[in-house]
Amino acid sequence: MWRSSFIYIQGVKPRTKFIIGGVLVIGTAGYLAASAIRDTGVYYLTPGELSAKTKADPTFYNTGVKVGARVVNGSIVRDPGGREVAFRMTDGAQTYDVVYRGITPDTFTDGVDVVVEGRLGRDNTFRATTLLAKCASRYENAPEKYKNTPGYKKAEQKVVSS
Structure with missing residues (x-):
């Protein structure tokens, strides 16, 4: 005889069914999360x-x-x-x-x-x-110690003139 609940186990309290269902849901979610992390962890x-x-x-x-x-x-x-x-x-x-x-x-x-x-x-x-x-x-700022070198000044002139 079926009742309104999805799982009917005679003699099991509703609270126990809730705990079993919760453990199954959390276990499934944990498994899916672990497998996703394993697949993306490189x-x-x-x-x-x-x-x-x-x-x-x-x-x-x-x-x-x-x-x-x-x-x-x-x-x-x-x-x-x-x-x-x-x-x-x-x-x-x-x-x-x-x-x-x-x-x-x-x-x-x-x-x-x-x-x-x-x-x-x-x-x-x-x-x-x-x-x-x-x-x-070239997108980073040059350290101060290089700003007075001939190579830096030449590169700076190229950038300004273009």
């Missing part, structure tokens, strides 16, 4: 550290990671008519080819520091899903 490495990780543990290939490095000068190749860009990144010790499909930041140029998020394939090509370019040093 490592932040340099190319040298990434190389060491993949040598020590070959299963580390195709694992989501963040890598911070510098774009190698002259290595940027843009797909004509598309949004794909290929370039090389390095930390001085290790260099990787990177392929990224998406809109690149305005500050993405040769020699800029980047943070890429994605997966390193067994072919040692990093397939990035996110590309962040750090602001170039």
Whole structure:
């Protein structure tokens, strides 16, 4: 015989049913939160550290990671008519080819520091899903000790005249 409640267990008090239901809801929410954090939590490495990780543990290939490095000068190749860009990144010790499909930041140029998020394939090509370019040093204020140098004055004149 069914009553108005969803679960009818003979001899169980309504308060106990409420506690059991609450534990189930909180447990489900906790599981979903933990799995979401695990999926979005990625490592932040340099190319040298990434190389060491993949040598020590070959299963580390195709694992989501963040890598911070510098774009190698002259290595940027843009797909004509598309949004794909290929370039090389390095930390001085290790260099990787990177392929990224998406809109690149305005500050993405040769020699800029980047943070890429994605997966390193067994072919040692990093397939990035996110590309962040750090602001170039030209946007930062120069330290006072450099303001009287000939190079700083020359650069300052270029900026003023353009």
